[in-house]
Amino acid sequence: MDDLETRELRYFVAVAEELHFGRAAVRLGIAQPPLSRAISQLERRLGVQLLERDRRGVALTDAGGVLLDEARGALDAVRAAARRTRRAGHSKRSLVLATKAGASHELLQRLLDALAREPGSAPVDVLLCEVGEQAGLLRDGRADVALMHRPFDDLAGFDTEDLHVEGQVAILPARHPLASRDQLTLADVRDVPGLPIARWPRLDGSYPDGPGPEVRTQSQLAQLVALGRTLLVIPASSRAWQWPEHVAVPVVDAPDVTTVIAWQPGSHSPAVASLVRSAAGLSRA
Amino acid sequence: MDDLETRELRYFVAVAEELHFGRAAVRLGIAQPPLSRAISQLERRLGVQLLERDRRGVALTDAGGVLLDEARGALDAVRAAARRTRRAGHSKRSLVLATKAGASHELLQRLLDALAREPGSAPVDVLLCEVGEQAGLLRDGRADVALMHRPFDDLAGFDTEDLHVEGQVAILPARHPLASRDQLTLADVRDVPGLPIARWPRLDGSYPDGPGPEVRTQSQLAQLVALGRTLLVIPASSRAWQWPEHVAVPVVDAPDVTTVIAWQPGSHSPAVASLVRSAAGLSRA
DNA sequence: ACGCCGTGATACTCCACAGGTATCAGGGGA
DNA sequence: TCCCCTGATACCTGTGGAGTATCACGGCGT
Numbered sequence: 001m002d003d004l005e006t007r008e009l010r011y012f013v014a015v016a017e018e019l020h021f022g023r024a025a026v027r028l029g030i031a032q033p034p035l036s037r038a039i040s041q042l043e044r045r046l047g048v049q050l051l052e053r054d055r056r057g058v059a060l061t062d063a064g065g066v067l068l069d070e071a072r073g074a075l076d077a078v079r080a081a082a083r084r085t086r087r088a089g090h091s092k093r094s095l096v097l098a099t100k101a102g103a104s105h106e107l108l109q110r111l112l113d114a115l116a117r118e119p120g121s122a123p124v125d126v127l128l129c130e131v132g133e134q135a136g137l138l139r140d141g142r143a144d145v146a147l148m149h150r151p152f153d154d155l156a157g158f159d160t161e162d163l164h165v166e167g168q169v170a171i172l173p174a175r176h177p178l179a180s181r182d183q184l185t186l187a188d189v190r191d192v193p194g195l196p197i198a199r200w201p202r203l204d205g206s207y208p209d210g211p212g213p214e215v216r217t218q219s220q221l222a223q224l225v226a227l228g229r230t231l232l233v234i235p236a237s238s239r240a241w242q243w244p245e246h247v248a249v250p251v252v253d254a255p256d257v258t259t260v261i262a263w264q265p266g267s268h269s270p271a272v273a274s275l276v277r278s279a280a281g282l283s284r285a
Numbered sequence: 286m287d288d289l290e291t292r293e294l295r296y297f298v299a300v301a302e303e304l305h306f307g308r309a310a311v312r313l314g315i316a317q318p319p320l321s322r323a324i325s326q327l328e329r330r331l332g333v334q335l336l337e338r339d340r341r342g343v344a345l346t347d348a349g350g351v352l353l354d355e356a357r358g359a360l361d362a363v364r365a366a367a368r369r370t371r372r373a374g375h376s377k378r379s380l381v382l383a384t385k386a387g388a389s390h391e392l393l394q395r396l397l398d399a400l401a402r403e404p405g406s407a408p409v410d411v412l413l414c415e416v417g418e419q420a421g422l423l424r425d426g427r428a429d430v431a432l433m434h435r436p437f438d439d440l441a442g443f444d445t446e447d448l449h450v451e452g453q454v455a456i457l458p459a460r461h462p463l464a465s466r467d468q469l470t471l472a473d474v475r476d477v478p479g480l481p482i483a484r485w486p487r488l489d490g491s492y493p494d495g496p497g498p499e500v501r502t503q504s505q506l507a508q509l510v511a512l513g514r515t516l517l518v519i520p521a522s523s524r525a526w527q528w529p530e531h532v533a534v535p536v537v538d539a540p541d542v543t544t545v546i547a548w549q550p551g552s553h554s555p556a557v558a559s560l561v562r563s564a565a566g567l568s569r570a
Numbered sequence: 571a572c573g574c575c576g577t578g579a580t581a582c583t584c585c586a587c588a589g590g591t592a593t594c595a596g597g598g599g600a
Numbered sequence: 601t602c603c604c605c606t607g608a609t610a611c612c613t614g615t616g617g618a619g620t621a622t623c624a625c626g627g628c629g630t
Contacts, residue, residue, distance in 0.1 A: 021577080
């Protein structure tokens with residue numbers, strides 16, 4: 001019962017994602033026949049059919065779906081091992097903190113200040129990323145800790161510590177009728193004529209239906225807001241990237257947003273532990 | 286920047302654990318020279334020194350320590366991928382539930398009864414294991430869910446749902462002076478003459494100092510209790526494996542024990558989800 | 571109806587590299 | 601001093617991963 005090699009997992013993930021041997025082979029930088037052989041050998045080794053080949057394309061079996069999930073996780077773990085080891089060895093003892101660009105700006109500022117004052121703490125590199133990217137960065141070792149936001153981000157599989165709770169505000173052009181109100185409800189901001197809420201892609205890259213503009217990055221969104229083309233409901237602290245000609249109005253019944261610091265469980269790294277302790281202490285102060 | 290292969294990780298873990306190339310090679314079933322080469326190639330690939338070879342043995346560098354941690358996790362993930370895929374394919378749609386032998390007996394009974402009554406739920410295989418084994422079983426895919434006990438078990442890295450909270454009791458021979466009390470404190474049961482508390486091995490296999498007998502398995506412990514050689518403080522529900530000539534006295538200031546059901550986060554398996562839902566519903570009823 | 575394209579599978583060839591054996595180098599301990 | 605035990609080196613061998621060429625087959629165009 002010997003272990004699978006990461007090469008086999010990598011090959012399978014490519015085929016399972018492309019559902020096409022030829023394209024998967026190109027993506028992997030090898031020829032198609034070795035890939036075919038590798039996959040059928042993998043199926044033989046596992047004693048399980050992973051792919052349904054009816055001509056014109058390929059489909060995943062149930063077992064194949066399970067392996068796709070598991071293999072992604074396993075590959076992330078292998079890559080994290082390499083990344084963390086390299087960083088530990090190159091003895092830049094710095095930690096990488098991932099956070100959504102623009103979010104929790106003030107909290108981050110205070111955290112970095114506090115760490116700078118703390119003697120003997122590792123230097124922190126800040127890695128600004130797009131929405132939802134943090135989980136992947138943590139999982140494959142490109143980041144050591146991340147600031148994430150409940151209930152938006154998926155915290156499954158991480159250890160977390162709550163840092164900050166806040167309400168949400170709606171961002172509106174200053175001259176908009178709703179902008180003069182001193183509070184709003186979710187009902188008020190749903191289906192505002194001329195200010196539809198932007199649509200983010202699903203995991204598979206497709207967009208839900210609706211009137212709002214399609215958006216993939218925070219900077220796209222920021223520009224649409226500046227143009228007065230979309231309405232935004234965001235945590236109060238995100239106003240750090242404020243637009244001068246817009247106002248923020250509290251949305252009283254929007255769910256509270258908790259900023260948490262997240263890290264890989266079982267990390268055993270004293271540097272991570274001490275950073276988390278500093279952050280937690282900060283929020284209690 | 287190609288990925289590490291599981292073979293390399295396996296080799297490194299063997300050397301790092303044995304701190305001896307020869308023994309590691311035997312354990313891996315290969316000769317020593319290829320192992321030496323594989324490790325130094327791994328060091329070259331990572332650009333990091335992993336081992337300090339001063340003649341007479343080998344020591345881990347800091348980076349080596351990091352890799353040992355990470356590699357164990359990565360190997361578990363790879364093995365879990367293979368195990369779960371095999372099980373998914375062989376279409377015995379059963380789930381494996383791991384639990385400490387003897388613990389939470391009544392809760393387990395009710396859970397299994399409830400699942401048996403539930404139409405369309407997957408059959409459950411119960412895997413009885415020793416103290417602390419559950420985490421490893423979940424991590425490498427030998428089990429799908431586990432009953433674990435806070436604060437005893439390390440729940441880091443798992444999703445959990447609380448099922449049951451209970452106090453702890455001391456198990457004493459019926460004729461012991463303390464047995465007639467209707468409650469005890471931790472101070473009462475510490476250093477009871479003639480009834481020292483058993484010592485469990487540490488992670489490295491060594492035992493802490495103390496007067497109590499050394500113990501590795503639950504059945505060893507059960508026998509020592511039956512012989513009246515040791516005193517036991519355990520969750521009240523564990524009395525399911527009761528000894529007729531012993532009594533259980535509540536220890537009022539011992540920390541409460543919470544029985545939780547734990548699973549791998551991001552499991553995406555509907556069978557696991559429905560089992561957890563059943564269990565959670567059970568505890569609310 | 572026929573032939574063409576695009577799919578994945580096979581047949582074979584080749585060489586890179588994992589693994590084996592033999593041996594070296596050096597530091598402690600008897 | 602010698603010997604043993606450590607890990608490293610040198611060199612050889614065979615497996616198997618990867619390449620090229622080709623097949624088998626179904627859909628679809630004309």
